[in-house]
Amino acid sequence: MTVLLLLLVLSACQNSKKEPKLDGFSIIEKSYFGQKPPGTKAELFAPGTVSINGRYEYAVSFTPEIDELYFSGEGEDEIQHVYFSKLKNNKWTKPAVANFTKGLKKNEFEAFVSPLGDKIFFAAYDSIFSDESIWYVDRLEGSWSDAKKLDASFNEDIVFYPTIAENEDLFYTSISQGKMFYAPSENGIYSTAKEMEIAYGIHGFISPKQDFILIDAKKENDKNKDRDIHVCFKKKDGTWSQPINLGKEVNSDFTETCPSLTPDGKYLFFSRYNEEGGMSNIYWVSAEVIHKLNPEQVSK
Secondary structure: OHHHHHHHHHHHHHHHHOOOOOOOOOOEOOOHHHOOOOOOOOEEOOEOOOEOOOOEEEEEEEOOOOOEEEEEEEOOOOOEEEEEEEEEOOEEOOOEEOOOOOOOOOEEEEEEEOOOOOEEEEEEEOOOOOOOEEEEEEEEOOEEOOOEEOOOHHHHOOEEEEEEOOOOOEEEEEOOOOEEEEEOOEOOEOOOOEEOOOOOOEEEEEOOOOOEEEEEEEHHHOOOOOEEEEEEEEOOOOOEOOOEEOOOOOOOOOOEEEEEEOOOOOEEEEEEEEEOOOEEEEEEEEOHHHHOOOHHHHOO
8 A cells, every 4th residue: 555655646746747738839938939048159049939940040030029029931832931929928829921912022031120119121022133122011900011112212222131220220231232231211211322331241230229230241251161140330430340250159160140139139149050951040149249349348
């Protein structure tokens, strides 16, 4: 009888230690899909949910409240999609395709939620390297408006990777010129665009106050090497510093691209092409890896 009772107690203890069965997608956690935030060494983000083997993932953007996630992915259909997940009742929903243009454009990618959360800018195209342009949707009650192509002369160029600063200035990359540009906002209208005048790099993510910009670039600007995440700091005279490599905490012997920051400025997201077959997954790391490189911080 004593042995039987002991077995029953042990069985009950083991059952009590079992993790609750999840469906793999609705993860019970208010922030960041149940993951413990990383330190100053990059970690894989949401494996099996956002970062899925056999699919390219890149270009992460959160809403200001960090309750919606948007990211780009390309799967077996070889079409680029914007995926989204929402935090509902403390659970993140299964990532689904946004389909902003409702079929007007074959590919949608590189979505960026504006700092106020009232717009999403993204790139869309039918034929690669020929008609990429910037589109946007407006926030409606519980949803998004029909997609519109941004009405700006520079949008007739081949452009992608739009990001927006706090004052609504727009930053983007010209594919045809291989350079980054910015367009000052005139009450939300973008009539002119100016070259960024940084030494090299593309996929620029501007900080909210425009005091630094994250880019990806060839190592030491060498075309025969993989791409790394760099930062350029704005100097007091308004020009930009030379690109500074973020170092081994972020970069590896694989290509790293498409940097972005969370709205609270705490974490850097990027994609790393280290999956078998040369595909990419999403990684994240503390934004401290950026700030420690600021010349003003170093000089203190």
